[in-house]
Amino acid sequence: MNTSTQSISSPHTSTLRNYADILLLLSGIAVGSGIGLIFGKQVESIKFIGDIFLNLLFTAIIPLVFFTIASSVANLQTSSQLGKLFGIVAGVFLSTVLISALVMMAVMLMFPIDQDNSLRSMAAQALIDNPTNAAHSSGTSLTQVLTVNDFFELMARKNMLALILISLLVGFASLRAGEKGKVFAQFLDSTNEVMKQLLGLIMKTAPLGLGAYFAYQVGVFGPQLLGIYFHPLALYYLTCAVYFVVFFSLYAYFAGGQLGLRVFWKNNLTPAITAIGTCSSIATIPANLLAAEKMRIPEHIRNIVIPLGAPIHKDGSSMSSIIKLALLFAMFGQDFSAPQMFFAIMGITVIVSIVEGGIPNGGYIGEIFAITAFGFPMEQALPVAMVIGTLVDPIATLLNANGDLVSSMMVARVAEGKDWLRSRMKE
Template sequence: MKSKSFARNYALLICMLGGIVGGCIAGAIWPCIKDDSGTVLRAGATVLKPLGSVFINLMFCIVVPMVFSSIASSVANMKSRKRAGKIMGTTIAAFVITGAVAAAIMVVLMKLVPPVLVPWQDIPAGTVDEQKTMAELVVSFFTAEDFVSLISRKAMLPLILFSMLFGFGVNLNGGSESLTAKWLEDLSGCMMKVVKLVTYYAPIAFFGFFADLTATYGASIAADYGRALAVYYPLCFLYIFTAFPLFAWFGGGREGVKTMLRHILRPAVTSLGTCSSVATIPTNMEVAEDTGIPKDVSEIVVPLGATMHMDGSCFSCVLKIAFLFGVFGQPFDGVDTFVKVILVAVLSSVGMSGIPGGGYIGEFIMCSIFFPNQLELAYPIAITIGNLVDPPATMINSAGDYVVSFVVARFTDGKDWLKKASGQK
């Protein structure tokens, strides 16, 4: 029975890992070749990219109705509106605190191991779109122009806020006994089943993703980028195996650490394969349910975390700032500078979209604050670093959403919530 259980629980995960390894090998053997002007002479394994694009497009189609139904259903069926407010307040506080801790860790590391030792010379200029005002950025973060714009993966934070408002509206209009609340709960369950069907295709998708990634970037990383990545990648994995267990221990005690380590691999691998916090929402919801995290907690923490919980992005934001300080020959020191860097890292990470490349707005904010006179040079450099560190950053962002659920569950359901959940299984 145990061997069958092991095979049932880990067969798909092993296939996913196999797809990643196979994709890396294919990309290394069959690289993309370009001439000095950047013209592609041989596409190589990049022709396999559509295999991954199919998967992520399916996930993006699923995630909009899933986020709406799960959050609206959770709020609509709340027995206590006070509890809903407590969950959201605790969640946001946890996101801000963990993000600040991550940024502070990276500041110290960048001071000890600067990513750029010699300033760059003859940097080519890039092009920058027209800068938005702060008021315009705030409006675009939290609202959409109309309902059609709202039901899009590009408007995840406005969608989340609308889902909460809709859920409160249903709660005030009959709550869990209303037909709308029952429909939302049923829709949420149906979407979870659809996710399981799409997940069977994941190994093939991951093969395509990593074949394209390796074929494109495998041999094109310069010395300074390589130095930055050599610091960033190990830090991400070290953070997972040190900070995450601490968060899980605080949220669920010793058993919380064991439970977290048993389940963390699935969202971590999914986020690595998709480079998307949003696309990892369904997997995080599944492992949260398997863990026994209260449903109303996971249905708020996980979707909200996809756009607001960005520890990995805080890491990368500090890395980009330190990198650019070195590129332009500016000293990266001083308490005022470090405090400003931490604040910008946390604030620019909150509200970022969970889609691949969603940090572009945050990168623009960061560059406009620290390098306003070199904006056309700093922005494309920051984007390049962002693309190279996107996989591990997304892994920390996404898997961390699941871990923070432990902390929120402790504040909402008491320190023995995991024991009670285990006893009910």
């Protein structure tokens, strides 16, 4: 009798357990969005709840990234294995960024943005409203992006690439130390597990935190989606939605066939919602790592691809770079479709997608780089690029973060063979 009852109720219990976190997260976001629609700018009073959640998340992410990457590299068996893995990761990252840029480029050529004088007036107004934006240094060099001049600066999110470089070097040094480095490698692995548990605790508050954050976004910034930017935003959001569904499905199918499709779409909802709610690829790292574990992606692959991809692999940012450039070309009367501009636009787009930060509104560095590269007047061009960058940030972050997840599947496919997923599902 007891056995029969258990066998009947077990599937329902299992389903509830699998989807409880997702349902709570969706409920929190739905309630928060409703509050934002009803109360408008009054929701600014509860924004602090979302800020607390994000601050906790960002505080824990710095050590998570360090110990995740360092422990993964330190526990690789050989340095040749490390080199091979990074070669595969680089190939997958570059391929998807170029594909996403080409898709957006094709859309902009088919539906070009006409020059609009009101863009110039909007740029002038934005400059008046935000006079400090134009003063943002455009001298960000490779040295500043990849290194810092003091250890404590590694703790800042803006220096994420420098932190990742040090993490890789620490892991590689531990690997080279051989037997003498094993104790340190065990320490890295143990601390990595502690940080994962800490992030698991923080993510328990996600329904409340993201609910408050969504209430603020909907209540305060919703109306800005209309007006002069409607045409480019509509093109961008529609193209990104198609890319998300169609191309990510193709990537998942390449990674694991029909099984890969099912596994990806079953497990990517929480990372997708986290990405949209936080507008931060870095803040989505914990959700991506948890999803990748459920998807049976090998630990040494997911622990490198996802933290490394957050700051440097950005399909959504490459697409937003294209539409920003199209707007600026129209604004200053230049021919975006000129054949001689194609390789320059694509090259700048790839570079911008790498140098942009993985934090909310971190694309300003990339925008300044692109504006400088094409010689647009900073005072007029930067405010327009910043407004567009802010408005496209949610879906751009969705593609950036989910792109890391599906890329980890493709890396596993190339590194482990075509039957990697099926064999792991049998374990």
